[in-house]
Amino acid sequence: MKFTTFIKAYKLALFNVGERVADWKNVYLGSTIFPEKDETVLRFILSSGYNMQPGDMGISAAINIENVEKLKGGLNTIAEMTTDALDKDVMAREYISKGEKINEAGRVLVLLETLLSRLQVIEPDTWESAEISSVFFNFDKDTAEFNINGTVVYTNGSLVMFGD
Numbered sequence: 001m002k003f004t005t006f007i008k009a010y011k012l013a014l015f016n017v018g019e020r021v022a023d024w025k026n027v028y029l030g031s032t033i034f035p036e037k038d039e040t041v042l043r044f045i046l047s048s049g050y051n052m053q054p055g056d057m058g059i060s061a062a063i064n065i066e067n068v069e070k071l072k073g074g075l076n077t078i079a080e081m082t083t084d085a086l087d088k089d090v091m092a093r094e095y096i097s098k099g100e101k102i103n104e105a106g107r108v109l110v111l112l113e114t115l116l117s118r119l120q121v122i123e124p125d126t127w128e129s130a131e132i133s134s135v136f137f138n139f140d141k142d143t144a145e146f147n148i149n150g151t152v153v154y155t156n157g158s159l160v161m162f163g164d
Contacts (some may be wrong), residue, residue: 001034001035001042001065001131001132002027002069002129002131002132003116003127003130003131003132003148004043004116004128004130005068006112006132007116008040008068009044009063009065010029010044011109012061012063012068013044013046013061013063014027014105014109016061016146017046017059017061020059021046021048021059024057025048026048026050027046027047027048027105028047028048028049028050028052028101028103028104028105029044029046029101029103029105029108029137030045030047030052030058030103031045031052032044032045032134033045034133034134035065037107040063040064040065041062041063041064042062042063042068043061043062043063044061045058045059045060045061046058046059046105046144047059050103058081060152064147065100073130081155082114087160088110088113088114088117092110092111092114092156092157095107095157095160096112096142096156096157096158100139101105101139101142102137102139102142102143102144102156102157103139104142105159106130110142110157111157112133112156112160115153115155115160122162127162130148130149131148131149131150132146132147132148133147133148134146134147141149142156143155143156144157145158151163
């Protein structure tokens with residue numbers, strides 16, 4: 001699936017579950033289930049605990065990829081959505097300095113935006129067609145691992161490393 005579609009779908013998932021998780025202290029992205037070959041549904045499982053331990057609450061959001069691809073927009077940056085005082089790089093460092101977990105729902109938005117901005121620089125002609133196939137959170141190292149265009153990409157939200 002296109003990386004830009006993934007970002008839009010994640011934003012929709014957060015918006016759709018917002019009211020149902022309003023009483024949770026924190027919201028984390030527990031896991032992402034990518035569609036199989038003939039499927040068109042992307043599933044996000046959001047949790048009240050960062051690593052989905054017994055006792056945590058969870059909610060699933062299923063998003064039809066074909067419908068998301070038809071939507072215009074949805075890639076507004078954090079700076080565009082907020083005041084200019086909230087820059088994504090500043091926010092990324094704040095998440096790290098405050099000890100927020102890598103999969104905190106808001107931090108994931110910053111991760112995705114950071115990856116997108118790096119892709120736009122590294123692959124200026126092809127970033128719009130970049131494909132994502134997996135997301136993995138390493139809680140011990142507080143990093144996220146994405147597979148984009150067959151390349152493993154590691155990030156903590158601030159630093160991004162492309163490689164194997």
